[in-house]
Amino acid sequence: MPRYFTKDHEWIDVDGGTGTVGITDYAQGQLGDITYVDLPASGSAVKKGDAPCVVDSVKAASDVYAPVSGTVSEANAALEGEPELVNTDPEAGGWLFRVMLSDAGELEGLMDQAAYDAYIAGL
Amino acid sequence: MSDVIPDDDGAEPIDTMMLPLDAWHRERGGRMVEFAGYWMPVQYEGILAEHLWTRESAGLFDVSHMGQLYIAGEGVEAALEAVLPIDLATLKPYGPRYSLLLDENGGILDDLMVTRWNTGFYLVVNGATKWDDIAHLREGLPDEVTISHLDDSALLALQGPKSFTALERVVTGKYPLSGLTFMKGGQFKIAGIDAWISRSGYTGEDGFEISIPAENAAQIADLICQQPEVKPIGLGARDSLRLEAGLPLYGHDLSPDTSPVEADLLFAINKRRRIEGGFPGAHRIMGELASGTPRKRVGLALDGRQAAREGAEVYKEDKKVGILTSGGFSPTLGHPIAMAYVDAAHAASGTILTIDIRGKRLPAGVVPMPFVPHRYHR
Numbered sequence: 001m002p003r004y005f006t007k008d009h010e011w012i013d014v015d016g017g018t019g020t021v022g023i024t025d026y027a028q029g030q031l032g033d034i035t036y037v038d039l040p041a042s043g044s045a046v047k048k049g050d051a052p053c054v055v056d057s058v059k060a061a062s063d064v065y066a067p068v069s070g071t072v073s074e075a076n077a078a079l080e081g082e083p084e085l086v087n088t089d090p091e092a093g094g095w096l097f098r099v100m101l102s103d104a105g106e107l108e109g110l111m112d113q114a115a116y117d118a119y120i121a122g123l
Numbered sequence: 124m125s126d127v128i129p130d131d132d133g134a135e136p137i138d139t140m141m142l143p144l145d146a147w148h149r150e151r152g153g154r155m156v157e158f159a160g161y162w163m164p165v166q167y168e169g170i171l172a173e174h175l176w177t178r179e180s181a182g183l184f185d186v187s188h189m190g191q192l193y194i195a196g197e198g199v200e201a202a203l204e205a206v207l208p209i210d211l212a213t214l215k216p217y218g219p220r221y222s223l224l225l226d227e228n229g230g231i232l233d234d235l236m237v238t239r240w241n242t243g244f245y246l247v248v249n250g251a252t253k254w255d256d257i258a259h260l261r262e263g264l265p266d267e268v269t270i271s272h273l274d275d276s277a278l279l280a281l282q283g284p285k286s287f288t289a290l291e292r293v294v295t296g297k298y299p300l301s302g303l304t305f306m307k308g309g310q311f312k313i314a315g316i317d318a319w320i321s322r323s324g325y326t327g328e329d330g331f332e333i334s335i336p337a338e339n340a341a342q343i344a345d346l347i348c349q350q351p352e353v354k355p356i357g358l359g360a361r362d363s364l365r366l367e368a369g370l371p372l373y374g375h376d377l378s379p380d381t382s383p384v385e386a387d388l389l390f391a392i393n394k395r396r397r398i399e400g401g402f403p404g405a406h407r408i409m410g411e412l413a414s415g416t417p418r419k420r421v422g423l424a425l426d427g428r429q430a431a432r433e434g435a436e437v438y439k440e441d442k443k444v445g446i447l448t449s450g451g452f453s454p455t456l457g458h459p460i461a462m463a464y465v466d467a468a469h470a471a472s473g474t475i476l477t478i479d480i481r482g483k484r485l486p487a488g489v490v491p492m493p494f495v496p497h498r499y500h501r
Binding site: 032033035036038054056057058059060061083 | 427
């Protein structure tokens with residue numbers, strides 16, 4: 001299952017027509033202790049670059065951008081009781097939402113793991 | 124996701140300066156951000172852990188960005204009373220007192236601490252405002268009164284219920300550290316080095332503020348942090364701690380657009396001065412004392428976990444009645460809290476209002492401050 005990354009530190013795992021979105025370990029480290037995640041509703045439409053999700057840390061609220069366009073099919077209900085999963089397991093159990101892709105072509109501009117690693121090494 | 128933009132307090136876009144403990148913070152893993160014109164640690168291990176550690180044990184904060192001033196000279200008492208609403212006749216030596224630098228309209232230019240030393244006064248002012256404060260004071264004080272900027276001194280704050288136990292181990296003096304109660308100070312030595320210590324701070328906890336020569340700051344910070352009760356704490360937790368303590372932060376909750384009466388800081392206008400006036404903005408402030416203000420600084424408590432931030436609007440039904448000046452998640456209480464200025468008609472404790480958070484209206488109740496009880500050693 002291919003994983004893609006954005007310059008804004010989101011990751012997306014694509015399985016068939018559905019992508020699972022989260023923020024990277026680098027991003028959670030920058031944000032610090034996460035206290036709340038405002039998740040998108042299932043069925044809502046998102047456009048690439050929209051901010052359907054907000055991650056709240058002790059310090060600040062930060063937008064999470066949709067890496068692709070589509071329809072939200074599910075949000076990670078575990079985060080309602082345990083938002084700190086985004087800190088402890090950002091790239092697996094701390095996923096944020098799933099989206100049914102409307103245009104798989106939008107994945108083309110995203111980075112793979114090696115490119116993302118090189119990108120954050122340069123930050 | 125959006126970049127995490129650290130708070131700054133209005134610093135000018137000039138070269139960011141380094142504090143005496145800059146390398147010390149970096150060696151301990153401090154994440155450095157620009158604040159008040161300096162590189163300062165926002166956190167070490169994490170804001171939540173540092174916050175809770177300070178409430179349970181003791182945290183060492185570097186507040187060397189703050190301005191330490193010494194004001195002395197012939198007629199200094201009358202001159203200071205002309206620029207501050209303080210009653211120096213009731214200010215005993217060595218105990219700091221909270222005061223306000225006011226403009227001619229009674230707007231707040233800064234909040235500060237004033238301590239009477241033997242022949243003059245020691246002031247601690249905010250970092251982001253210190254240059255303007257010095258200019259304002261030079262303008263307002265007569266030539267016989269001199270202002271010295273003690274910029275070769277560092278300032279540390281040790282805060283938390285175990286501060287006394289930790290500090291007592293490393294302090295020597297003519298009298299014991301236990302002689303200090305809340306808002307009292309004295310001259311001591313730490314590792315043989317002169318230290319001005321007062322039992323004060325800005326977290327709501329028992330604690331001390333420690334002024335030492337900048338050249339010895341790293342040695343003294345090391346010694347204090349070697350005590351098992353103490354960890355270094357960053358700016359992030361300093362902000363969440365002071366918010367829980369209901370203490371206003373200059374540049375956010377206080378500004379030239381706020382008066383001491385609406386900011387609920389009447390205690391900073393000392394009793395004799397309220398009657399006699401004779402300080403900047405006295406006309407407006409005495410008027411507000413008599414007839415009230417249209418708005419008030421209040422505390423708000425939210426349910427759930429989503430925090431409301433500075434700038435969020437406050438509503439009563441469909442009418443906008445106020446604005447948040449600080450807000451965040453309270454690690455101690457486990458829910459979000461905020462400070463806001465709201466219309467006086469809706470400022471009573473128990474009033475239910477709503478806060479607009481990104482287009483969503485969340486209920487919030489007006490509650491008394493502090494949110495977390497103060498534990499000063501009186």
